[in-house]
Structures are given as structure tokens and as C-alpha cells.
Amino acid sequence: MFGRTTRRLAALATALLAVVSVVTLGPSAATATASAPKPTIVLVHGAFADSSGWNGVTARLLRAGYPVVAAANPLRGVASDAAQVKALLDRISGPIVLVGHSYGGAVISRAAVGDKDVKALVYVAAFAPAAGESGADLSAKFPGSTLADTLRPVPLPGGGEDLYVDRKLFHRQFAADVPARDAALMAAAQRPITSAALAEDAAGPQAWQSIRSYFLIAGADRNIPPRVQQFMAQRAKGVVRTVPRASHAVFVSQPGTTASFIIRAASRA
Template sequence: MSRIRRTRVLGLAASALLAAGIFSTAGPSAASATHGQSRSKPTIVLVHGAFADSSGWNGVTRRLLDDGYPVVAAANPLRGVASDATALKALLTSIKGPVVLVGHSYGGLVISTAAAGNANVRALVYVAAFAPEPGESAADLSAKYPGSTLGETLRPVPLSDGDVDQYVDQALFRKQFAADVPARDAALMAVAQRPITASALNEDATGPQAWHGVRSYFLIAEADKNIPPAVQHFMAERAHGVVKSVKGGSHAVFASQPGISTSFIERAARETA
């Protein structure tokens, strides 16, 4: 093969490799544009609340990943506000770069405490969640305005340490927790629910609460039977938060409306970049 022809063939091969993303003159990191895009975006940390688990975020997680966001769905122990916040704080310190921290329900108490003093946390997103002041508990805030029927559905399981694990009665779960979730999916959520201790629901938040200094976003479920919508609006107003209301949204709005939830989280990520 002549030198001219060989040079032409090599040039065509290099062009094909460039088009395929296998070879790049820009260096090894340029071979994957999507991975480079992910690294430029904040990590989204999702914290579930009581009577749920991390799988409830699957619809949101899938969309965030498709949009190039790194995601961590934290396993919330649901044993107590202070201890759960300590566990989350340790997880946050392991993540490099900016973070958007998302909490559902009781998870809101946990993120409010865990994010305090962490400069990497750029935004807090409360999804049908508590944003307490020191001295307030989940039980206190739920009772601030009428409308919560959660207590009527709880089934206690005594623990050896004298505490009690609380479950939502599976037969009542969908009506109470996930009325706008398809029945088959709600049944799976009821089976997979993780209990929370009675002491955790009654434990006061203590110490600085991050929403005082971190921009906060509130996705309010307007048909919530766990945390009355009036309570959610009250917390959002005192935090001067960005609000989006979901008409007809149940307490499980993160599962029933993953598209709306994802868009709101991504808005927080963009506006606090």
C-alpha cells in the first residue's frame, strides 16, 4: 500500500473513532461526554421518611440518572432524629462537590439537622416533609393544624428496649399514605414499608437547622393525610422557601408524581448551582 493511501486509510479510521467517541485528541476524559456532564452536576441525595424505603424514589432516581445527575438514595435508619442525622452527616462528608439534599416526610427533620454547617449542601428540597425549628417534633408539627389521620392507622410492635416500632396497617396504607399511587404499587409499598420508632416521631429537633441558611424548596402535597397541607405551607412560609403545590397529591407524592418531583429537584439544582 502506498504511503498516500495508507495515510488516507488511517485518517478515515481516526475520524470514525472520533465519531464513535472511542478516540479523542482532547485526552482520556473526553471519551465519555455523558460522564463528564454528570461530574459537573451536583449529587442528589434522596432521604426517605417513615413507612417507606429508598425504593420509593425509583421513579425519581431513574429520571435524575437519565438527566445526568449523580444520585445517592440514603438508607434512613428511622431510629431517632439525632442518630439518623448523624448517619446522614457521615454519608454527606463522603461525597465530593455540591449536593442537593432531598427529604420526604420525617426525612425532612433529618436533612435539616444533618446539613447544618455543611457548605457543600447548596439546596434543601422538602417533599411533603417537615422543616422544624429546634424544639419541634414530627408529632408536634403534624398536630399544629387539623387533618392528619395517621395515628388511627398505626400498628405498634413493642421492642425489647421499651420503645415501640410503628407500622401503618397494610389494609389502610393506600388510603392513608398513597391514595394516588396505583393500587398494585401501593400494595408493594405497604409490604416493604420500614417502621419508625415512636420515640423518633416524638423527638425534638435540636441544634442549628440548615433551612435557616440554605435555600429551601417545598413540594407540597395538597391531599396529604399524614402531614396536613396547612402545616406544609406554614413551614414553607417561615423558611421563605420556593413552593410548588401538587393538587391531589398524597403523602407519597414522590412515588405518584415522579416527573413533577424530579423537575422540582432539578430546578433547585439549577437555581443554586
């Protein structure tokens, strides 16, 4: 009788130890999985815009649990702007998904070169130049851009000039699918770019040559023709999504579509 009881107690003790092991190991394993950080998403605006243009996208990314930084792009020149963005990237720990709109695409293409933390590049109606190409060169590669006719120069005290989009033409040119009231606010708050920045050639290797790239193509873009965007995406062997009838300001008019595309890139980073 005592032998049978002893065996039962031993079996019970073994079962309890197994339960304790499962309970102990379970949270640790879950913690290990949960501790894998989501990449920080860095958003870089382009010409005639500012960081607030990303607000709709940023809100959706934050709700999805991603850390987000909307960088201030100086719009003074590709090399100097890329250096400033790179300084920001160097202060971020862990993996990064780098997103550029319009001229911001040229900036991220240079800023991410050699940065092992940048796991994906996302081009939103953006330039992805090769060495020796400028934004102006690429815009003219295929017909369709009407931007030049809408630009209004403002001379700078030290020489050179800033370029603005004529406010009366801004809605149709830049943000045709954005409500007129919102487009008027965007036109009033637009950040100018120097003419030298649009004409500056990309130099050296470009990050899209070594980092997985994603291209959100605006199907009714009047700044960077869709054919130009498709050309750059094919050259980079990038993942492509085309948004029919979307204006150059697709990140403002369709923040859900833009955020979903960025999350697609981040989930594979």
C-alpha cells in the same frame, strides 16, 4: 513582485495563527465549562418507606445527568439518623442537593447544618422543624392528619416500640393516588419508625435557616396536612410548588413532577 508575495505570505501566516489560537482555546474553554460538576442529589426517605420508593425519581434524575444517592434512613431517631446521613454527605465530593420526604425532612434539616457543600434543601411533603419541634407537634399544628389512627405498634426487645401503618389502611392513608397493586407492595415493604423518633424534638439550628429551601407540597396529604407544609415553607421563605390532589406519597405517584422540582433546585445550586 517579491515584496507583494512576501506581504501575502505574512498575512496568510497571521490568519493561520489566529485559526490555530481559536482551535486551541475553544476546546479548553468548553472543557472548563463542562468540568463544572452537576451537584450530587441525595435522596432521604421518611417513615413507612424505603430507598426504593425513589426509583421513579432517581431514573429521571440519572437521565438528566445528575449523580444520585438514595440514602438508607434508619428511622431510629432524628439526631442519630441525621448523624448517619451526615457521615454519607462527608464522603461525597462537590456540591450536593439534599432531598427529604416526610420524616426525612427533619433528618436533612439537621444533617446539613454547617455543611458548605449542601447548596439546596428540597422538602417533599416533609417536615422542616424549628428547634424544640417534633414531627408529632407539627402534624397536629393544623387539623387534617389521620395518621395516628392508622398506626400499629410493635414492642421492641430493648424497650420502646416500632410503628407501622395498618396494611389495610395504608393505601388510603399514605398513597391514595398510587395504583392499589403498587400501594399493596409498599405496605408490605414499609419500614417502621420508632415512636420516639416521631416525638423527638429538633435541637439547635436547622439547615433551612441558612440554606436555600424548596417545598413540594402534597395537596391531599393525610399524614402532614397541607396547611402544615405551607406554614413551614413560609417560615423558611422557601420556593414552593403545590401538587393538587397529591397524596403523601407524591414522590411515588408523580415522579416526573418531583424530579422536575428537584432539578429546578439543582440548576440554581
